[in-house]
Amino acid sequence: MDELLEIQNVTKRFGSRQALNEVSFRLGAGTITGLLGSNGSGKSTLMKLIAGLSRPSSGRISVIGVPVGMDSKSLVSFMPDVPVTESWMKVGDALRFQQDFYPDFDQSKALRMLEFMKLRTEDKVRTLSKGMNERLQLTLALSRRARLYLLDEPIGGVDPVARTKILNALMEFYEEDSSILLSTHLVTDIERIFDEVIFLKDGEIVLHHSVEALRQERGKSIDELFREVFAEC
Numbered sequence: 001m002d003e004l005l006e007i008q009n010v011t012k013r014f015g016s017r018q019a020l021n022e023v024s025f026r027l028g029a030g031t032i033t034g035l036l037g038s039n040g041s042g043k044s045t046l047m048k049l050i051a052g053l054s055r056p057s058s059g060r061i062s063v064i065g066v067p068v069g070m071d072s073k074s075l076v077s078f079m080p081d082v083p084v085t086e087s088w089m090k091v092g093d094a095l096r097f098q099q100d101f102y103p104d105f106d107q108s109k110a111l112r113m114l115e116f117m118k119l120r121t122e123d124k125v126r127t128l129s130k131g132m133n134e135r136l137q138l139t140l141a142l143s144r145r146a147r148l149y150l151l152d153e154p155i156g157g158v159d160p161v162a163r164t165k166i167l168n169a170l171m172e173f174y175e176e177d178s179s180i181l182l183s184t185h186l187v188t189d190i191e192r193i194f195d196e197v198i199f200l201k202d203g204e205i206v207l208h209h210s211v212e213a214l215r216q217e218r219g220k221s222i223d224e225l226f227r228e229v230f231a232e233c
């Protein structure tokens with residue numbers, strides 16, 4: 001497995017609050033990894049550090065050997081947990097903005113994804129439901145030609161039908177030489193897409209394992225393990 005992401009002893013403090021404590025892990029190319037943790041466990045903070053939107057208090061992060069910074073921007077596509085679109089936009093405007101901003105944006109892939117997602121370029125962003133908006137945000141993120149996709153809560157707060165549609169889109173449009181790190185606290189339904197899972201608790205990694213090995217060794221679903229580890233959170 002080729003190394004794609006390497007995180008070494010990363011700590012992040014906000015004043016006296018420690019959001020991440022000595023986090024270290026590696027991800028290989030061609031994997032979908034679930035970053036699982038309860039509210040406030042540090043998932044978004046870690047995603048922002050990998051995306052280069054914030055700097056660690058200490059530690060190192062690199063993507064295919066490139067330290068996170070200006071040079072890693074073209075390697076990483078980030079879907080934050082808040083929409084990147086403006087309410088005045090139509091879906092087509094959102095695509096044009098993304099294309100202007102990122103030279104690696106693949107317009108034809110975006111149009112294919114829109115069709116799959118049942119979105120139209122003339123739809124107004126402010127009239128989209130939460131689930132439809134999440135489909136749009138996912139389209140914007142996955143249509144970049146990147147090596148690592150960071151998806152922060154792409155199914156947060158949508159109903160099970162919308163969730164299935166979003167997960168199917170992920171599997172359909174995922175390029176297999178890239179990797180996905182997807183954060184969520186909604187483990188039911190989604191665990192089928194993961195190759196690996198990382199459990200993040202109070203800013204520390206408490207488990208990082210292949211899903212297949214976990215199921216075989218512990219005889220439990222990821223959802224059951226998640227409930228055990230986070231029972232008191």
Ligand SMILES: Nc1ncnc2c1ncn2[C@@H]1O[C@H](COP(=O)(O)OP(=O)(O)OP(=O)(O)O)[C@@H](O)[C@H]1O
Nearest residue numbers: 014017019037038039040041042043044045046185
């Ligand atoms: N800009 C900030 N200033 C101060 N504290 C912050 C900031 N961002 C995050 N934190 C704190 O860091 C901790 C981790 O927050 P983070 O948003 O990374 O958690 P999360 O796992 O993504 O949670 P959720 O599932 O609720 O989105 C929390 O205690 C949070 O209050």
